[in-house]
Amino acid sequence: LNLETLMELDERKDHLEINDKRKMKEIEKLQQTPTNLICQRCYDLKHQSKLINYKGTVPSNYAGSPVLLADFVQNMDRKEIVARLTKQMYAKSIIIKVIDITNFEGSQIQEIYDEVNKKKHRLILVVNKIDALPSGFTIDRLHKWVKDQVHDKISEHIKYNICLASAKAATGINKVMSIMETIKKEFSPDAYLPKVYVVGCTNSGKSSFINALIYKSNKYKDPNKIHYKQKYNILTESPMPGTTLELISADDVRLGFKFFDTPGIPNLQQASAFVEDYQDLITLLPNKQLISYPVNLKQGYTVFLGALARVDLLSGEDKQFTFFVPPHVTIHRTPILRAEEVYNKQAGYLLRPTYNANPQDTEFQRHELALNCNDYKLANFDISIEGLGWFSVQGKGFCNMMLHLPQGVAYHIRQDSL
């Protein structure tokens, strides 16, 4: 029985012939069905880490094959996904763009800003996963920082809001809801159920956010009185990229909006896109708070971030580095002279996670960074590595650093530290 049949039968059950035993049996079965019924694909995603790609083809030997995960991500056609998505969006809708605060640059999608600017959508930037930040970040400071980062991407004619949120802890959800209510009033009265597209990169938390909005906002009063069909509108949340294949609508008459979960836009230049093993990949998702790990670094020393990245302080005065990475990423300091030997011996052991089962096969590219910490503006800056985390550098005087990342992994220098 598929879901549609089950729901249709349930709706029609009062009109069934009494002797229609087979259907009655099906209905009884239906009534015993747990409310968290999910389709086979979502089940596979949640429990067996299996994957079906957005074109609907099944990499049948996926489960347990580490190579396919990286291949799968690399084969996702970002341009095509964005084009398909924007083509399907009605003009003058509400766009909720979910940004993962732990991967800020990695969860930007310029095409979405372009689309908003062109079609005059109303934009709400939901900065998600704030629960994963270590203590010490204030809401006001975060808000201002985010605004400074996105300001020049959004046309001056576009109204937008920034909401700091956590889908996991259900914080910021009511604020988003009240902004949506205000926008609804601004829209023409015939906008009975304004369309709300929840967009973002894969794993930014779109599905979790919609679920939180629908089920945890103040508007969600009595779980038992919820309309039958809506019991099934729980979207699959998964650490796997590419969970959502098409626009999935979750009409919510109670909330007065028609929500669309959208296929995640893949980011192919983040460290996590290169990680081949599923278990390693999930250690990079900040389900727990990031650690903030201070390291005093002298010239001639290097720091490993698992076997995923390495930063050398080539020259300059001592600096205070603080690394913000998921808790399973090991941080290890060693003299540059010993770095290669340590990597060859410890990648996969002391240095975890790794990109693949044979870390010696990973080819790292070097990026030389010359930063002058005498300049006040650069006295405290961050370097972020997409899909891994970031580190702040504090201290006086110039410094030359060497960042080692696989080719294709993007990094950013934030003049204004988070």
Ligand code: GDP
């Ligand atoms: P989507 O691919 O954008 O739909 O993202 P999902 O909703 O499937 O979430 C991706 C991963 O991020 C899952 O492992 C979620 O548990 C996790 N996640 C989502 N929202 C939050 C949040 O607010 N805080 C934290 N710490 N993790 C989150």
